[in-house]
Amino acid sequence: MPVKATAGYLTGYGDVDFINALPSYTLPFLSREKSYRSFQTDGDSMYPFPEKAIIIGEYVDDWFSLKDNFPCIVVTLNEGIVFKLVSNRIDDERTVRLTSLNPAYKPYDINVSEICEIWKYKCFISDTIFEVPQSIDLINNSINEIKHDIKNILKKHCS
Template identity: 40%
Template sequence: MNSQNIFFGSNIKFLRERRKMNQESLAEKLSLTRSKLNALENGHTKAPQPDDYLRFSDFFKISVDSLLRVNLAKLSELKLRELEAGNDVYMTGSNIRVLAITVNDQNKENVEYVPVKAKAGYRSGYSDPEYLSKLPRFNLPNLPKSGTFRMFPTVGDSMLPIPEKSDIITEYVQDWKSLKPDTLCIVILKGEQDFVFKQVTVSQDSSLLLRSLNPVYVPYRVEAEDVIEIWKYLSFHSRTLPGAATNQDQIMKVLLDVQQQLDQIKKAVR
């Protein structure tokens, strides 16, 4: 990893100064010598021990990933408070939690199915092995040898020509930044928002652009902190054959394009 992209030293100095602490007081709280803390802050310790990372992570209540990879000095105060509250802004699932899984008698990972009636409980039970163990489980041939897979149902027509009420086989995405633009994904959102099946593009400003396959639906953005999980599309299962676009769909697309052009003209006039 390029050392220029590691912010551990500058981050712990920034967090210390943000709390208006000098090196002596912080070193005492962390059971470190002042000289070691000074070396860590200035990058003079090339190979900090895992205990060092965990010590600072526990004290400042910020994940190790963020201490290493995110330049905290460039975040707003609101983002920093969200970070300290556990809403990590680094765009990877690995720093939010360890993914819970279930295995079969041969110690191989199952594919869990999250039926419609279980969707409401998934947001609170997604990290609970006991909750996952109560979901329907199965194994599928021809899945990649590595990875964690799950099946989710879809509702609505926003992803036509993929039929409504299809079951989507997905693979867990650990590093959200690895997604290519417009990757088909199931996105699990916080709060009252539903699971969504969309084309996902991760933006530089830590937001996600969600786009439907059905051109009638307008793309929209969600913030990274509003996302619990992302699962990349692999295949779908349906009893309905995908249909070709109808004349009505084509007319709606033309109307949508005209509306967008009108909106652009209005902005230009202003």
């Protein structure tokens, strides 16, 4: 689902003609017995995937079967299309908890009546390589400095 088509998808997901007009594809590692849909990322909306990556999801027919903290693409009436970790609270509260992999966003609950579709994450396609967050680089540099310092201390004490 290209980003430009997202708004159309939100209004046409229940229209058989609209769905039949969507481009179709096959990938050799996906079962022909299941339904899949791809969604294109936009900005940090589907973090940690790079912008314009294609996330492929497998249609979830039985929402009660969802395992907690499983990554899913959730098509909602009010939030649009989001990629979140889904925690199943349907039996107790008629909600699912949506938790972003992006720590800038807090988890929130959404009533099942606001959910149109759920697609569990299968894989993604991107022409961009993930960038290592700068904080990881800083941690690695600090560890290397500590290792260097320890070697110097051991050399002085063992000589």
